[in-house]
Amino acid sequence: MPTHTTVEPRPGDPAITPALIAEHGLTAEEHDRLVAMLCREPTFTELGIVSALWSEHCSYKHSRPLLRNLPTKAPYVLQGPGENAGVISIGDGLAVAFKIESHNHPSAVEPYQGAATGVGGILRDVFTMGARPIAMLNSLRFGSLESPRVRYLFGGVVKGIGDYGNCVGIPTVAGEVAFDPSYEGNPLVNAMCVGLMHENELIRAVAQGVGNPIIAVGARTGRDGIHGASFASEDLSAQSEAKRPRVQVGDPFTEKLLLEASLELIRSGAIVAIQDMGAAGLTSSSAEMAARGDVGIRIDTTLVPTRESGMTPYEILLSESQERMLVVAKRGREAEVERILSKWDLTTAVIGEVIAEPVYRVTEGERVVAEFPGTRLVTDCPTYTPDAVESAAVAGLRLRDVSRIAERPEERDPAWTLEQLLSSPTIASKTWVYRQYDTTVRTNTVIGPGGDAAVVRVRGTDRALALKTDCNGRYVYLDPRLGAQIAVCEAARNVACAGGRPMAITNNLNFGNPRKPDVYYQLREAVLGMGEACTALGTPVTGGNVSLYNENPGGAVYPTPVIGMVGVIDSLVHITASAFQQERDAIVLLGEPTAELGASEYLARIHDVVAGAPPACPLDRERALIDALLEAITSGVVRSAHDCSDGGLAVALAECCIMDRGAPHGAHVDLSAWRTLPQRAVLFGEAQGRVVVTSDSPDTVITIAKGHGIPARVVGHVRGAGSPLHITTGGAPLEISLARLDDAYHEAIPRAMSRAVASQ
Amino acid sequence: MKFGIVTFPASNCDYDAYQAVVEGLGEDAVFLWHKEHDLKQSDVIILPGGFSYGDYLRAGAIARFSPVMQDVIAFAKRGGPVLGICNGFQIACEAGLLPGALLRNASLKFVCETVQLRVENSDTLFTNRYERGAIIRVPIAHGDGRYTASDETLDRLEQEGRVAFRYVGGPADADEWWSPNGSMRAIGGVVNEAGNVLGLMPHPERAVDPLLGSADGLGVFESMLARVAA
């Protein structure tokens, strides 16, 4: 048994008082737990370490018990949750590493740097697994574009994502953006990275081998992002307080060098493990690597290269300076490591080693400033299962009968309604966004942003990856369990529309304060719903991220469990576009309209109503739909496929007409088969499980669909660019020129963004 | 024929150029490291796209002082063919291999899309496999692509047939000048006086495979092959 060492307080550090403990976010019970672990009071440095590692961000203390419910296994899953990124095998000895990460709070303060550093962090999570990043995605939520501050945040976030990814040279190929007042003041910025590697290059961040040196690599450590509180002490004077910047600045140039150097290091075989110094910096990276390897380590903070003089161990351990990595090298091969890093002009320093003694020990020169027994620092952190109670107000909203909401007079012309929906910023084209992203670098992007999923080919094979992020926060708000199921199904449907077999997901749980029972209820139900959908679709969860406390003065944001889906397209010939391709092709609808209107964009945009139950989403039917669609695609009878989501069937059809601005098509559609349903539900209801397919062999498509028990019927034909979109239903026909559709869909966001921004 | 592709710190289209040469064209390519004075007997040098030195200060400003650039400049002065793509164009301008400068896009935004280019001169080392006036589709992806030079310089470039490519495809007319970045006279690519250095903002190396939407960029590489190998 390890003996419990005494660690003398470091001269100049503040005394441990209840106030200081509280400022570090530790509850009284957590403090007792810490004292029990140490068999003494912690030092100031130890308190800092624990406050970081037991923070929600690092410890998942409110979500870990829930996450155990998620399906994580499949024969092709090489690495599930727990590592820097999940990894799946895609055959031919190749594997894909992928992970999503949030940077919501930093982006609320400084949108450009907050988003940029989010991209930087997720890139590092992927390349430290040994994978070369090949694609980036994102998922963004903002308040209303009517607000100049929101325009400032939106513009800054998009530029931050673009500038960072573009510089590193990774194409940003897909994503989603939605706008809703619930995100006012607390935008969501989630970034996902996908990397490719040979299976045998997979490296895990597990420290091993007594005597192996621990090396800090990359940017010098500054005082950025040290959370702690505003305590007075000699070292942490008001002056150093002022020097402590509130935001971290990203340096994509250094990141690119780190990327190349890390991959070269991993391939050299000279290292045992490598990990990003992300949240809680050196502390969490070193403690986590030690815990995974069940080894002891020793770190001397005086050996860490710093940007400023006079940094204390506390500051060095907790700094969140960007573009830094921690490497465990093989003893005796330090020179090789050093040579590779200096080739890429990166700073390196040996700052410690793996030790036989089972302790986590930090010294400042000779003086021990922190010491924890074994790996208990990581393994002993508390978990909580708070009360969960659904908000009565939300339950009431869900039960509201929205079919009784009277139509507005303008709706007598359904073209007006369609135009309103297409120009809703949540639905409108996001070209304004992704035109700022390099989508074609690395020359593998077969389908970039603009359709359903993005498609990135895998060089040297006949395969490609289909990728998409998705979540409708309004659905999750009104029914967390169902909403999360729909998020998974929508992502899978998007992937399948491109021709991809959905394989696995990563996810980002963006929720409010979990100590509020209604928020914890949302979290619990959403995790359960996500797990159920993943089980039904056979897409295990290989990792993810939890971002809680997303609140603004008006309450929590919509619960937003963003799904990042990876699918595999087995042959390049099966890559399928979303837009209409060819005049005279038959338009086939897989699945059927229903009378459902609840939780729709239609109600929100046209009636300013957020209520009703989200559309039903039977999981077996979703699975059958995907199977049917993929069978049709692999049979070679599908020319285009686009799923119905926000705005319903009319919006999906309109998008098929005009999403490809260079090659628009008209269409003639007859939906009178469903004339018994309310017309607005047929056109704008968001019934799940539907895909608009075009084909020159509609009979084959229909036969395949029926074979899977999926209703299918020919609803119209594709016309030329001179024809309008014409839809007959039971009621007033909808006819609208392509020019009007184009203007509504493509100009809405540029128009909104041409108005002034304000940073205050 | 051997293409030497320079890797500067934070070049990121070096690999794409390599693939275009090796897979698209079927020729040899080697990477040249920015710290070394070694062109490895390359017949042609490519300065690829990317963000050398983070594009800090000005795109291409720092890269031009890389050790390898001294050799590239000497190679160009001896008449060796040099192709500068995107960041490579910026570096070539900063190094004085080409006239003018590439400033921040007029929109102040990075712009990524596929544009149409008109081949303005099909007699150059880099364009001889195109028809004069041909319109090709090639991706762009840059934040600093606004070609700028004095009026005298621009007049001279036009008189000497040194404008290799122009952006066209205005909303009304496919043949109309239309610059996505605010370039003066919609210039997308220029050659030097001796005709052996081409700089262009669009990425021909990203347009060598119909699967990705266009193979129109291959002509640039084929043109070089036709002249240099001959």
Place this chain on the structure above:
Amino acid sequence: MNRYRVAVHITPRRGILDPQGRTVADALHTLGFAAVRDVHVGRHIIVDVDAADRGAAERSTREMCERLLANPVTEDFEIASVEAS
């Protein structure tokens, strides 16, 4: 109303990483300027503005800096000069 030319300096806030400054300093060293200790790259903005007097010109430019010209989180600004023009 008179016309004034106000010059503003906007600089990265101290303590915040300035990768651009560092990279330029490194480049200057490589070029042989060994005596360079540090470099910071900021913006120099010239605003031509009509105002009743110098003081008003300065006050209004200061407000422009606070609301738009400078990033309040990462940058500091300073009114470098106000000249009648």
Place this chain on the structure above:
Amino acid sequence: MNRYRVAVHITPRRGILDPQGRTVADALHTLGFAAVRDVHVGRHIIVDVDAADRGAAERSTREMCERLLANPVTEDFEIASVEAS
């Protein structure tokens, strides 16, 4: 050797389109600063350099501008100040 802080202004050459200046001016108008007539955006570079005296600090910074900091094709530079630090 003494330490000097040299400030350099780098401005777009007159006659060259300055979209950044124009965009900033437009944005200021939209924010209600109607009295703004014109805006120009350049770079403000601070170089901390060791030199024997002010003159030497200035000369060496001038050389840095000529070789790296300013683009001779499109930009003008000016040494704005040299201060002992």
